[in-house]
Amino acid sequence: MGKYFGTDGFRGEANKVLTVEHAFKVGRFLGWYYGQDHKAKVVIGKDTRRSSYMFEYALAAGITASGANAYLLHVTTTPSVSYVTRTDDFDCGIMISASHNPFYDNGIKIISGKGHKIEAEVEEKIEAYIDGETDELPLAKREDIGLTVDYAAGRNRYIGYLISLATRSFKDMRVGLDCSNGSAFAIAKSVYDALGAKTYVINCEPDGTNINKNCGSTHIEILQQYVKEKKLDVGFAYDGDADRCIAVDENGNVVDGDLILYICGKYMKECGHLNGNTIVTTIMSNLGLYKACDKAGLKYEKTAVGDKYVYENMARNNFSLGGEQSGHIIFSKHATTGDGILTSLMVMEVILEKKLTLGKLAEPVKIYPQLLKNVRVADKKTARENPEVTKAVDEVAKALGDDGRILVRESGTEPVIRVMVEAATDELCEKYVEQVVAVIKAEGLMVG
Structure with missing residues (x-):
């Protein structure tokens, strides 16, 4: 990771960690970098945070000052920016969002012309420019100054693309959507209404400060209660920028990313659409998923x-499906990144084609109780490799x-060791996690 750009872009508290000056310089660099031999085009999307508008204008000012054209999608989802960037021949795309973080945080995620996360070497060059380690970039003059273009049509085309993916009508299906007062508010209901669903929507009134606040995929209990109260067939919750999806079945039970991978993977295998009969997971996926996959013949x-990392593995091996427990699911036939609304449409396809409820589809996966504890340590590597800890x-x-x-790993963002145990009961999880934590403490590796 670089000085400013982490695994998910440049992210932090608005005007404290990530400032308008940073955004302007990012725009200046991108406008110059991609416009050295032609009139560059950069497309920008944003979520509903109050600061997103401020960053949008700063980025557009920087881009146009360097002579490139800035196209504004306005409030939209991260996957829609990826889609528009790669299908409309943009040099790069920018999404202004801090995903599931609170409203006062924000971020700048840069997307390559192919719809992927920008290359690390470009991020390094941007950082060098921000820190004044390179020559000042030339300012465009007269007719060379760039244009700012309203590009809401790009977002509308993405909505049309999502609708086109459905294999059949959603008529008579009662579907609940929790839009997290975020990016999905402008898109998700339109898609489900167009497909004929009886759509029930909550947390769809963003005010700039309520994104992710007690709603969305990180507060799934709200949708669980709503699905039960309204007696809905299924519910889907998105996060702030709608690149992840967590589902709720007809009984109010949570169907997380692991269960979605199983349901969609098994269906795609039956249809002959799962390359290598393989799904791509992370090391945090539940043991219950793997046991169910073994029984179903899924690799x-x-x-x-x-x-x-999931996408890199998928691209390298030409796999069709991958994702995380948190609800980032990638269908490589349709997208190059996690897409929460697209994921919910794929789950709907399985429900309708199999003529089974979501609860029935998820039934074969017996999720193991899981306990994760973060242990603050002086040095992560030393703690993880300590002989007594390894022995424990x-x-x-x-x-x-x-x-x-048991899984013990270093956090990528904090000075902590994460100790995770999955076992048959909560009591066993607690017992074995505490067993390892006690050794870390006894070895004098813990701080605080």
């Missing part, structure tokens, strides 16, 4: 945590055998 790969982890793994697992 699986495991990557490091992060949809970036091996002992727990041996005791669990095939009926559970």
